[in-house]
Amino acid sequence: MNKNFFIPGKSLLTVLIVCAFCISALLPACNTGLNTQTNNGKDVAKDTGVFVPPDTSTIPHDQFGDMVRYGRDLIVNTSKYIGPDGIAGKYLGNKMNCGNCHLDAGTRPFGFNFFSSHARYPQYRGRENKVLTLSERINNCVERPHNGSPLPLDSKEIVAMVCYFKWLSANVPIGQHVKGDEMPELEYPNRPADLHKGEAIFLKECASCHGINGGGVWKPDSSGYVFPPLWGEKSYQNGSSPSRVLKLARFIKANMPDKKATWRKPYLTDEQAIDVAAYVNDGSIHPRPQKKDKNIPDYLDFKYKAIDYEAGPYVDTFSATQHKFGPYKPIIDYHKAHNLPVIF
Numbered sequence: 001m002n003k004n005f006f007i008p009g010k011s012l013l014t015v016l017i018v019c020a021f022c023i024s025a026l027l028p029a030c031n032t033g034l035n036t037q038t039n040n041g042k043d044v045a046k047d048t049g050v051f052v053p054p055d056t057s058t059i060p061h062d063q064f065g066d067m068v069r070y071g072r073d074l075i076v077n078t079s080k081y082i083g084p085d086g087i088a089g090k091y092l093g094n095k096m097n098c099g100n101c102h103l104d105a106g107t108r109p110f111g112f113n114f115f116s117s118h119a120r121y122p123q124y125r126g127r128e129n130k131v132l133t134l135s136e137r138i139n140n141c142v143e144r145p146h147n148g149s150p151l152p153l154d155s156k157e158i159v160a161m162v163c164y165f166k167w168l169s170a171n172v173p174i175g176q177h178v179k180g181d182e183m184p185e186l187e188y189p190n191r192p193a194d195l196h197k198g199e200a201i202f203l204k205e206c207a208s209c210h211g212i213n214g215g216g217v218w219k220p221d222s223s224g225y226v227f228p229p230l231w232g233e234k235s236y237q238n239g240s241s242p243s244r245v246l247k248l249a250r251f252i253k254a255n256m257p258d259k260k261a262t263w264r265k266p267y268l269t270d271e272q273a274i275d276v277a278a279y280v281n282d283g284s285i286h287p288r289p290q291k292k293d294k295n296i297p298d299y300l301d302f303k304y305k306a307i308d309y310e311a312g313p314y315v316d317t318f319s320a321t322q323h324k325f326g327p328y329k330p331i332i333d334y335h336k337a338h339n340l341p342v343i344f
């Protein structure tokens with residue numbers, strides 16, 4: 001009896017000891033993507049807990065690795081391959097590169113990175129009101145910010161980009177976020193965005209690179225941009241993620257003006273980031289390409305519409321102008337009070 005009682009106890013203890021050993025042995029492996037300094041001098045600190053992506057020197061030298069390298073190249077030199085004059089196919093409607101928004105090939109913390117993308121897809125997307133694969137999500141950016149036509153889902157280019165994302169997310173647990181994969185939070189002012197203040201900030205802090213007319217600056221051979229456009233027919237579409245004021249303001253807070261702002265030391269205040277994002281994204285003064293197929297409705301279930309989405313109908317009673325330019329807090333409070341999702 002005693003013996004029988006103790007044997008399971010003993011094996012339980014053994015299991016616990018073995019588990020503790022396994023976990024401690026596994027932890028360094030799990031952590032290889034965390035808390036270490038990258039060797040290419042990025043602004044990543046040991047003390048922040050922000051995810052550190054694997055170094056490109058670790059991309060394997062085999063067929064999978066070749067696709068990872070091609071995928072990375074596609075993110076950086078998108079227009080060369082799949083732009084309007086693309087050598088692998090003509091899909092994009094403009095000559096922006098994915099990397100103009102997904103900074104450092106999608107590896108910069110708080111820079112629209114792809115740290116955990118592969119670990120979090122397929123996922124439900126409110127706009128389409130269905131579950132999308134990562135390949136389909138790539139095509140969303142091809143169609144909206146790039147104002148283009150979708151690539152075949154089995155094309156070498158889509159597969160290569162997914163390979164790159166998989167390699168980047170190798171140390172990320174399935175379904176999880178990692179620190180730094182989302183944009184920084186903002187404090188919302190109790191007033192709508194101020195477009196006049198936004199214009200002044202634009203002229204002082206942005207126009208020197210992006211151009212007074214927001215049209216950006218071409219590379220000498222016009223294959224892409226030294227400074228990408230912020231509005232106009234060659235920039236991102238209305239209704240695309242970057243055309244949302246809060247989405248853009250969070251990006252600007254951590255990354256713009258380029259070289260002056262970093263995620264560790266933002267340059268603009270939250271109010272200034274919102275004001276300048278509102279000025280950039282104000283459709284009444286800054287036209288952009290419109291969605292191509294207007295027959296496909298966005299957000300069939302309105303409660304999943306982002307707070308700062310510029311077109312109704314909404315699940316609440318706030319105007320389209322307030323959704324776009326704020327004040328945002330009353331909308332957020334309303335959603336919380338009515339048990340509605342608060343989506344940014």
Ligand code: HEC
Nearest residue numbers: 078096097098101112116117137138141142145236241242
């Ligand atoms: C004009 C800016 C812009 C360009 C250019 C752009 N994107 Fe995006 N992309 C965004 C924004 C904004 C989001 C939403 C990010 C967020 O919600 O944090 C996004 C999201 C994504 C996501 C989902 C990421 C995730 O983890 O949920 C993928 C994948 C993606 N983009 C791929 C691409 C690819 C591939 C290209 C080039 C073909 C591209 N994007 C070009 C702005 C852009």
Ligand code: HEC
Nearest residue numbers: 099100101205206209226227228229230252256257258276
């Ligand atoms: C010193 C030059 C410089 C300044 C100043 C600057 N940017 Fe940028 N910006 C860039 C560069 C370069 C990129 C593209 C980054 C890349 O491709 O790696 C970029 C990308 C962007 C993007 C995403 C791509 C696009 O075109 O939509 C936005 C939005 C943006 N900047 C907004 C701003 C705003 C707003 C300001 C002023 C607060 C600003 N930038 C100031 C250089 C600058």
